Amino acid sequence: MTSNAELKNGNDKFQVDSKYRGLESNVWIELNSLNDVLGNCVNLGQGFPDFQPAPAIVAELEKVCRSDPNLYAFHQYARAYGHPRLVKALAALYGKLLDRSIDPMNEVLVTGGAYGALFYTIMANVGAGDEVIIIEPYFDCYEPMVLLAGGTPRYIALKPDAVNSSASSASWCLDMDELGKLFNSKTKAIILNTPNNPLGKMFSREELTAIADLCKKFNVLVISDEVYEWLVYDHNSHIRIASLPGMWERTVTIGSAGKTFSLTGWKLGWAYGPHHLIRNLQIAHQNCTYMCQTPEQEAVAAALEVEIGRLGTEQSHFQKLTKELVGKRDEMVKAIRDAGMVPVVPQGGYFILVDWTPIESTVDLESETDQCEDIRFVKWLAKKKQLLGIPPSAFYSAEHKHFARNYIRFNFYKKTETLEKAKEILKLLQAPNQK
Numbered sequence: 001m002t003s004n005a006e007l008k009n010g011n012d013k014f015q016v017d018s019k020y021r022g023l024e025s026n027v028w029i030e031l032n033s034l035n036d037v038l039g040n041c042v043n044l045g046q047g048f049p050d051f052q053p054a055p056a057i058v059a060e061l062e063k064v065c066r067s068d069p070n071l072y073a074f075h076q077y078a079r080a081y082g083h084p085r086l087v088k089a090l091a092a093l094y095g096k097l098l099d100r101s102i103d104p105m106n107e108v109l110v111t112g113g114a115y116g117a118l119f120y121t122i123m124a125n126v127g128a129g130d131e132v133i134i135i136e137p138y139f140d141c142y143e144p145m146v147l148l149a150g151g152t153p154r155y156i157a158l159k160p161d162a163v164n165s166s167a168s169s170a171s172w173c174l175d176m177d178e179l180g181k182l183f184n185s186k187t188k189a190i191i192l193n194t195p196n197n198p199l200g201k202m203f204s205r206e207e208l209t210a211i212a213d214l215c216k217k218f219n220v221l222v223i224s225d226e227v228y229e230w231l232v233y234d235h236n237s238h239i240r241i242a243s244l245p246g247m248w249e250r251t252v253t254i255g256s257a258g259k260t261f262s263l264t265g266w267k268l269g270w271a272y273g274p275h276h277l278i279r280n281l282q283i284a285h286q287n288c289t290y291m292c293q294t295p296e297q298e299a300v301a302a303a304l305e306v307e308i309g310r311l312g313t314e315q316s317h318f319q320k321l322t323k324e325l326v327g328k329r330d331e332m333v334k335a336i337r338d339a340g341m342v343p344v345v346p347q348g349g350y351f352i353l354v355d356w357t358p359i360e361s362t363v364d365l366e367s368e369t370d371q372c373e374d375i376r377f378v379k380w381l382a383k384k385k386q387l388l389g390i391p392p393s394a395f396y397s398a399e400h401k402h403f404a405r406n407y408i409r410f411n412f413y414k415k416t417e418t419l420e421k422a423k424e425i426l427k428l429l430q431a432p433n434q435k
């Protein structure tokens, strides 16, 4: 008989399959483990609020989960492509926002978080030989998903045209000539994320129109990750690329209940678009998890129905969310500036990039061994100052990780008490010339 040790050691058949090789490390796993080990950090790392979501949506889930024989069906499988009440609510919501009729049964798919929607969109549309354009900095899972599908990622980085303490994410721009050069006959798709994680950049109508024109010219699919669609500050407005002329037909738009209602642990997301594209996702979905959690779908549907009626009013959950978040953003911006560091003020989303190099002389980067300096800084800050952030090099391809060198990402969607603790730490980090 073969021993366990023999089975484990040197047994090629039991190694992870080649398609996953090179994908062993993951920034969220690594940083959350560091946080667990340290046990005492103020956690501004992974993006989630550290307080209860709106009571109304939690009440909807409680309603569904009551022990009542009449509600038995909510504990059983739902329709594979999405619980009818939820797909109807999503079709009504986006139909209103895009000013078009959306077929709930054929043009909407409910998925396991936005991750699920991204995975299906990429797996079902990208194959060997296809190139996919990814705009840096990008939510880290895009790259491995494209590689798993057999595609080739082609990267282009947003670059700041101003680096100063009042600069906003709007100053990070795409070089349109450089973008144009990436498009060719092998280009299958471009992945867009607006508002962007980690930068908070919101693409303007002019930028989206230029991207759309290239996609139409080269017959390219747009995968539009809009999970932060409701987290929009100042006078910015979220523009859905699917709403631009001729773009509905070539766009899959992705959303997340986790971001929409601040309950990331529910892991419910969706994709919408024309039937000929959503059909591809349906095929991937029915051959993977097949369907998503019924009780949560019912609760999210009920909450969305209420919000559709309140869109644009003071009662809107989305307006309240934005109001609450912009205050938190401004508090963090001030604390970062007071500490002598340079924030990139986000137009949307709930993350802020900070240039920490003004305090570099006070940091012992040699105490860490990682190749990327931003990772060393993040680890030093967590271990020595008990403040956890995320190294933005995770959002860049191998050849462009140096663009992230000077930055750390903080999540500011935290309760006042947590932000106060973070501000105390930032105060102690103050740059030498600020003291």
Ligand code: PMP
Pocket (backbone or CB within 6 Å): 112, 113, 114, 115, 116, 139, 193, 196, 197, 225, 227, 255, 256, 257, 258, 259, 264, 267, 268, 269
């Ligand atoms: N896209 C972006 C840009 C994100 O920041 C995240 C993180 N939540 C996701 C997709 C995945 O969302 P979900 O938690 O709904 O899977």
Ligand code: GLN
Pocket (backbone or CB within 6 Å): 028, 045, 046, 047, 048, 197
């Ligand atoms: N989207 C969240 C973030 O950027 C969480 C990502 C994750 O947990 N994988 O922090």
